Amino acid sequence: MSDRHHPTAMELEQFASGELDDVLAIMVSVHLGQCRRCRNRVELVQQQQAEQLSALSPPSDFGDDELARMLNRLEDAPVVAPQAPQPTEMEFQGRRITLPPALSGLVDRAGPWSRVVNRLWSAPIQDHQRAYQLNFIYMEPGGSIAAHTHKGKEWTLVLDGAFSDDSGDYGPGDLVHCSESNEHSPRSEKGCLCLAVIDAPLHFTSGLARALNPFSQLFFKTGG
Numbered sequence: 001m002s003d004r005h006h007p008t009a010m011e012l013e014q015f016a017s018g019e020l021d022d023v024l025a026i027m028v029s030v031h032l033g034q035c036r037r038c039r040n041r042v043e044l045v046q047q048q049q050a051e052q053l054s055a056l057s058p059p060s061d062f063g064d065d066e067l068a069r070m071l072n073r074l075e076d077a078p079v080v081a082p083q084a085p086q087p088t089e090m091e092f093q094g095r096r097i098t099l100p101p102a103l104s105g106l107v108d109r110a111g112p113w114s115r116v117v118n119r120l121w122s123a124p125i126q127d128h129q130r131a132y133q134l135n136f137i138y139m140e141p142g143g144s145i146a147a148h149t150h151k152g153k154e155w156t157l158v159l160d161g162a163f164s165d166d167s168g169d170y171g172p173g174d175l176v177h178c179s180e181s182n183e184h185s186p187r188s189e190k191g192c193l194c195l196a197v198i199d200a201p202l203h204f205t206s207g208l209a210r211a212l213n214p215f216s217q218l219f220f221k222t223g224g
Helices: 009-016 022-032 036-056 064-076 101-108 208-219
Strands: 088-092 095-099 114-117 120-124 133-139 148-150 154-161 163-165 168-170 175-178 192-198 202-204
Touching (some): 009 022, 009 036, 022 036, 022 175, 095 101, 095 154
Antiparallel strands (some): 114 120, 133 192, 154 175
């Protein structure tokens, strides 16, 4: 698995410190549920951050008596059993797809599915108030997206199924980054559901799709 399947080191640091915006934090969170390597990195960053805060903290004014009283109050507090977060579901073409709990809010805000081109569907996520376009994307078996580059950045989180491009194969939990330097043509043999973020329109480089380039800004909708 290449680095292109994972969040960047900066994104993991921002996630650990709570500096990543809510949508990208959800995407990274879903990835962490599938990737031990990145979980270990986040835990290491959080440990380092805790040590830095501890080094900056002034000495405690609590005496032994005050600390004992505080611990007793904690011990006397009622025990509340933690509730495990429940998976959410998305329905598409009569099929129910189970998704991680972190996606429930985005699933609730998803608009209706519409066909983009043959075997490619999109459901916009509304009211996210971010300066990018956010969609659930579904490629039917045998579906593909015309070859394109990116005028900005693109993040694609694979949720179900798999897709491929010239750089590799991607499955559930993979978080794929593309930028102006990447040209690819995603395709899926058996179908694939993704969550996709772009902060600028795509630029198509082959076939009839190139005719859409002059109008790309019209189709690019930010903020839901």
